[in-house]
Amino acid sequence: MFRALVVEDQNLMRLALMEQIQASFSDCVVLGAETLELATRELQNDDFDLVVIDPGLPGFDPTAQADRLAVVDKIIETSPSAIHVVVTGSDSSSEADEFRRVGAAGYLGKTGLEPGVFADVLEDISTNGFSMRLSRVAMKIPDYRYSGLTPREQEIIDMMTRRERGMKRTQIYELMADRLAIDAGTAERYYKQARAKLMRRGHTLPKGL
Amino acid sequence: MFRALVVEDQNLMRLALMEQIQASFSDCVVLGAETLELATRELQNDDFDLVVIDPGLPGFDPTAQADRLAVVDKIIETSPSAIHVVVTGSDSSSEADEFRRVGAAGYLGKTGLEPGVFADVLEDISTNGFSMRLSRVAMKIPDYRYSGLTPREQEIIDMMTRRERGMKRTQIYELMADRLAIDAGTAERYYKQARAKLMRRGHTLPKGL
DNA sequence: AAAAATAGGGGTGACAACACCCCTATTTTT
DNA sequence: AAAAATAGGGGTGTTGTCACCCCTATTTTT
Numbered sequence: 001m002f003r004a005l006v007v008e009d010q011n012l013m014r015l016a017l018m019e020q021i022q023a024s025f026s027d028c029v030v031l032g033a034e035t036l037e038l039a040t041r042e043l044q045n046d047d048f049d050l051v052v053i054d055p056g057l058p059g060f061d062p063t064a065q066a067d068r069l070a071v072v073d074k075i076i077e078t079s080p081s082a083i084h085v086v087v088t089g090s091d092s093s094s095e096a097d098e099f100r101r102v103g104a105a106g107y108l109g110k111t112g113l114e115p116g117v118f119a120d121v122l123e124d125i126s127t128n129g130f131s132m133r134l135s136r137v138a139m140k141i142p143d144y145r146y147s148g149l150t151p152r153e154q155e156i157i158d159m160m161t162r163r164e165r166g167m168k169r170t171q172i173y174e175l176m177a178d179r180l181a182i183d184a185g186t187a188e189r190y191y192k193q194a195r196a197k198l199m200r201r202g203h204t205l206p207k208g209l
Numbered sequence: 210m211f212r213a214l215v216v217e218d219q220n221l222m223r224l225a226l227m228e229q230i231q232a233s234f235s236d237c238v239v240l241g242a243e244t245l246e247l248a249t250r251e252l253q254n255d256d257f258d259l260v261v262i263d264p265g266l267p268g269f270d271p272t273a274q275a276d277r278l279a280v281v282d283k284i285i286e287t288s289p290s291a292i293h294v295v296v297t298g299s300d301s302s303s304e305a306d307e308f309r310r311v312g313a314a315g316y317l318g319k320t321g322l323e324p325g326v327f328a329d330v331l332e333d334i335s336t337n338g339f340s341m342r343l344s345r346v347a348m349k350i351p352d353y354r355y356s357g358l359t360p361r362e363q364e365i366i367d368m369m370t371r372r373e374r375g376m377k378r379t380q381i382y383e384l385m386a387d388r389l390a391i392d393a394g395t396a397e398r399y400y401k402q403a404r405a406k407l408m409r410r411g412h413t414l415p416k417g418l
Numbered sequence: 419a420a421a422a423a424t425a426g427g428g429g430t431g432a433c434a435a436c437a438c439c440c441c442t443a444t445t446t447t448t
Numbered sequence: 449a450a451a452a453a454t455a456g457g458g459g460t461g462t463t464g465t466c467a468c469c470c471c472t473a474t475t476t477t478t
Contacts, residue, residue: 012225032352110219143241
């Protein structure tokens with residue numbers, strides 16, 4: 001049974017991170033703590049395999065390097081056997097080095113931290129021992145979220161809007177089919193279904209349909 | 210058709226905010242932009258009813274008040290007819306006042322911003338014209354997320370772990386029944402089902418079972 | 419002692435999502 | 449001219465969630 005703890009004060013972000021971890025393991029428990037006190041209490045009561053830390057916690061100055069280090073240090077000391085991943089909004093490679101020295105196995109910037117990268121990061125850590133993903137800004141097309149679409153429909157629309165010029169729809173169908181281990185024809189069906197729904201509701205479809 | 214735009218550079222947070230907005234409207238489109246440039250482009254191309262802004266965007270100093278104001282100001286000027294809500298990790302009541310002066314209708318701190326509050330905030334705005342929710346730390350018990358539970362099962366477990374001492378389970382069943390407009394017996398069934406699943410897997414259940 | 423709460427099972431119909439199958443036009447590539 | 453991609457429909461079985469129904473013990477309150 002894989003056990004993880006996410007220490008992050010922003011509720012929506014904490015829940016999102018917990019969800020990402022859950023998506024990486026078929027059978028697991030993920031706890032979430034808002035404060036260092038609560039986190040410390042849980043780490044003392046139970047063993048964890050993975051601890052995710054945002055150093056900017058209530059009661060500490062998120063811009064003061066001493067405070068940030070104190071938070072990470074305290075958590076690592078309280079759970080020496082766990083894998084520690086630091087997730088922060090204000091990331092720098094110098095801070096990554098600093099946390100690595102005190103025992104962190106991963107360092108991630110929040111900007112650009114997409115759904116699905118957590119699995120990659122854990123993979124990195126288990127093979128290389130360390131994983132760093134600094135913030136990068138690469139968005140050229142906005143996210144589109146339509147109510148009334150099923151997850152699969154939303155997903156294929158997502159992939160279709162992001163498709164590069166010159167790329168055939170068929171290639172996208174194959175890409176999605178590959179990623180989800182389904183049939184390309186099925187992916188095509190999702191796209192057509194989604195498109196029909198949006199048209200019926202009188203939506204102005206984004207470029208790339 | 211309700212149209213919203215979320216301007217936030219942290220992907221997971223942006224997606225979480227978009228989800229919160231979607232949950233507040235039965236029929237809507239929600240766009241997400243990572244940068245001010247992308248946001249501006251969308252605001253110029255289309256009309257929006259609601260724009261959510263995190264002032265700490267790529268290319269700006271999130272600690273410099275002038276930069277933060279510039280971001281908010283630019284977006285409000287580009288979409289004068291929309292309702293604007295500022296969401297920030299480093300919130301203060303003085304900044305709330307400042308953004309209110311330039312036309313923001315809402316100001317929310319990320320810490321403590323729970324799922325479901327967005328609907329309340331929009332309600333506040335439509336009745337009072339303004340809504341402010343500063344960060345507050347109130348967590349006494351960690352979040353518990355177990356894989357393999359259905360959403361309803363996870364929800365009742367959530368509520369049960371948060372129940373105050375002396376509160377009967379029956380009261381929790383009624384509370385959940387009330388919130389979801391279902392039967393209290395049904396809520397009880399979810400709890401028993403969830404508990405049985407966790408026991409079968411050999412979990413150490415948190416206090417309060 | 420009576421009433422309520424708790425622990426622990428059983429089953430059911432409705433509905434949506436999923437993944438797949440089939441079909442016919444029209445347009446674009448090659 | 450042939451092949452591929454696109455647009456637009458139809459249907460079907462499986463699975464899981466949801467919301468509800470029923471039942472019996474045991475423990476705790478009142």
